[in-house]
Amino acid sequence: ALHLAKAQDGKSLEDFQKVYNAIAEKLRDEDEFDGYIGYGPNLVRLSWHVSGTFDKNDNSGGSFGGTYRFKKEADDPANKGLQNAAHFLEPIAKKFPWISHGDLYTLAGVTALQEMQGPKIPWRPGRVDADEKDTPENGRLPDASQDGSYVRHYFGRFGFTDQEIVALLGAHCLGKTHLENSGYEGPWGAATNTFTNEFFVNLLNENWKLEKNEAGNKQYNSEKGYMMLPTDYALVQDGKFRKYVEKYAKDQDAFFEDFKSAYVKLLENGIDFGKLGKAYVFKTLDEQDS
Ligand code: DDH
Structure with a gap:
């Protein structure tokens, strides 16, 4: 109950x-x-x-x-x-x-x-x-080294749809990963303490390279010093997730509205x-x- x-x-x-x-x-x-x-x-x-x-x-x-x-x-x-x-x-x-x-x-x-x-x-x-x-x-709590089907299955435990999953992960515009906490290192973007749709813009527009970090974990890095977890990058690799990434990169108001609900x-x-x-x-x- x-x-x-x-x-x-x-x-x-x-x-x-x-x-x-x-x-x-x-x-x-x-x-x-x-x-x-x-x-x-x-x-x-x-x-x-x-x-x-x-x-x-x-x-x-x-x-x-x-x-x-x-x-x-x-x-x-x-x-x-x-x-x-x-x-x-x-x-x-x-x-x-x-x-x-x-x-x-x-x-x-x-x-x-x-x-x-x-x-x-x-x-x-x-x-x-x-x-x-x-x-x-x-x-x-989720494992960041995984792929899109893991992310979809993981959030199924909450009853979230693909659209809700992508909206929620837009919170990764905030803050950064810390090697000493998670074994990943770096921020997802420039504005680490302002809530924006930058996560989606960067996912689509940066030139990402999959590299091993100092802890031996694979993460995507860009020339600007931004990073993406494998579970973040999965959102552009999986077509059903990607269409929402494209939508939110173009439309911050839609992202805000959908993030709020999710x-x-x-x-x-x-x-x-x-x-x-x-x-x-x-x-x-x-x-x-x-
Ligand atoms: Fe996250 N997240 N997150 N995350 N998250 C990390 C940091 C932050 C995953 C992995 C990590 C959500 C979903 C996922 C925030 C918000 C949200 C870090 C780095 C890892 C790793 C921690 C550290 O090293 O200090 C994974 C995997 C998922 C997933 O579900 C697939 C969601 C849904 C949210 C949300 O808020 C709705 C925020 C904010 C941070 C930055 C924290 C900080 O101290 O800076």
Whole structure:
């Protein structure tokens, strides 16, 4: 059965906007992280990895229980590097002790995306902290060395279509890979902390060479110093994926719209929000300043 979202009695949009603002202000203040990329991409990746443990077959994993806070999940080798985002969020969790971990991790991703000029992401609260015994086993996060059929099969576990898969992977415009975390190295593009359709533009327009990196893993490199994982490059090798790459490279608005829907689905997988009301849409710090 789906997890039932819990009504946040006495809490309104304003309360969650305060959490949003605390995260957004900290993002502005601590902009020197990771060579001045800042924490935004790392927070987005955390929101995806806490959701990426979902399995629709038994409704296990997913963002609902906030189980990333337990050692088993935090220590999943696939989560290397996300201790930065977790550490970033510690003072926020202390300041707002009423928010559940699942709500905090997902709201942090939404905040980071919006503050990095991404689309507005409608977000709903109501996740409830689960017990440690409900922590999913390691190994549910994807393997970057694989091909298109692996990617399609992997995301089938969430019920995502080809179009949704391509849209979601556009998040790789953000941040970079780190040899010490994943065994891959380099950014996907130039604007590492602005949300754009650059991932798709670069996939199509750069001159990619498959090379072995210092960790012995194969990645695609371009003269400009950009990289693509094998699973990223699979999106132009597979015809059914490629047509969406071409669409999003041409049409940033279409990418934003489709990314928004797929990302909301990712964050809400396995949860029944019932009649708990409509999603909140937060104002960015810039919008509140003017
Ligand atoms: Fe990713 N990702 N990702 N990714 N991801 C990495 C970094 C980031 C895969 C592999 C990697 C999504 C899907 C996939 C972000 C967002 C999203 C890294 C590098 C690897 C490897 C980590 C490191 O070395 O620090 C693979 C494989 C997949 C796949 O599903 C096939 C999705 C769906 C998202 C999303 O947000 C919707 C972001 C952001 C980063 C950059 C993190 C950072 O610290 O910078």
